Amino acid sequence: MTDAEFRDAFHGHKDVVHRFAYRMTGSASAAEDVVQDCFLILWRKPAAYDPSQGEIRAFLLGIARNLILKRWRDERPHEQLEDSFVGPPLNILDGGRADAVEKAILMLPPLQREAVVLAEYEEMSLEEIARATAADLAAVKSRLHRARQNLRRMLAHLLEPKGAFHGTK
Amino acid sequence: MEPNDPQLRDLLREWQTPVISPSLEERVLKPRRHWSTFLLHGSIQVPLPVVYCLLALLIFAGWRMSARTTQTAPCAANCNQALTGAC
Numbered sequence: 076m077t078d079a080e081f082r083d084a085f086h087g088h089k090d091v092v093h094r095f096a097y098r099m100t101g102s103a104s105a106a107e108d109v110v111q112d113c114f115l116i117l118w119r120k121p122a123a124y125d126p127s128q129g130e131i132r133a134f135l136l137g138i139a140r141n142l143i144l145k146r147w148r149d150e151r152p153h154e155q156l157e158d159s160f161v162g163p164p165l166n167i168l169d170g171g172r173a174d175a176v177e178k179a180i181l182m183l184p185p186l187q188r189e190a191v192v193l194a195e196y197e198e199m200s201l202e203e204i205a206r207a208t209a210a211d212l213a214a215v216k217s218r219l220h221r222a223r224q225n226l227r228r229m230l231a232h233l234l235e236p237k238g239a240f241h242g243t244k
Numbered sequence: 245m246e247p248n249d250p251q252l253r254d255l256l257r258e259w260q261t262p263v264i265s266p267s268l269e270e271r272v273l274k275p276r277r278h279w280s281t282f283l284l285h286g287s288i289q290v291p292l293p294v295v296y297c298l299l300a301l302l303i304f305a306g307w308r309m310s311a312r313t314t315q316t317a318p319c320a321a322n323c324n325q326a327l328t329g330a331c
Binding site: 094097098106107111114171176223 | 249252253255256257258259260261262264265268269271272273
């Protein structure tokens with residue numbers, strides 16, 4: 076990888092990696108560390124990226140994801156990445172709707188969180204998510220479904236009941 | 245996200261991420277230099293204790309050399325005197 080190619084990759088994808096890392100960690104400094112480490116890995120091992128295996132975006136998100144999960148495991152060695160978490164309804168009076176969303180997403184188990192972040196915020200297809208997270212399609216679908224259920228439950232006070240009738244008064 | 249759940253999607257989109265700090269670009273792009281560039285323009289950090297040890301070694305080596313010179317000097321003078329018969 077030439078210097079120019081690396082610069083292009085950095086300028087073209089730093090934002091997506093940063094958004095993903097921030098939404099996974101909830102920390103601006105941790106997100107920037109992940110972006111830095113992610114691109115240094117690309118610089119040191121450019122051969123690890125095989126264009127025939129997909130876009131560089133999915134490759135970089137895969138690296139970022141591994142770095143984040145490693146950090147998560149180091150901080151919480153006894154917690155499961157994917158558990159039968161059932162999100163309680165949040166009753167956030169202070170702060171706005173964005174704060175409630177942030178809190179709800181950060182409460183999700185990491186594997187559910189990455190699925191919903193990649194699907195919702197990065198608009199990745201199920202296949203792309205499966206590739207970036209090294210999971211099979213069925214697992215991604217299941218995580219996404221549970222994440223959605225949990226978010227609906229946790230943010231119920233900010234959402235209208237599903238199927239509510241929007242008629243005229 | 246589930247295509248039939250636009251309400252949840254709209255709500256989730258309200259959470260925005262902060263802007264990347266400008267220093268990140270420098271942190272990522274600056275350290276990437278070819279080794280030949282490093283040989284010409286690179287710098288390394290040396291811990292002070294290592295500097296003290298190197299200085300001590302340098303002083304010791306200098307002292308040893310000067311001590312050896314002062315030991316050999318009279319001998320050389322004697323030899324010269326013997327050859328010229330100056331004594």
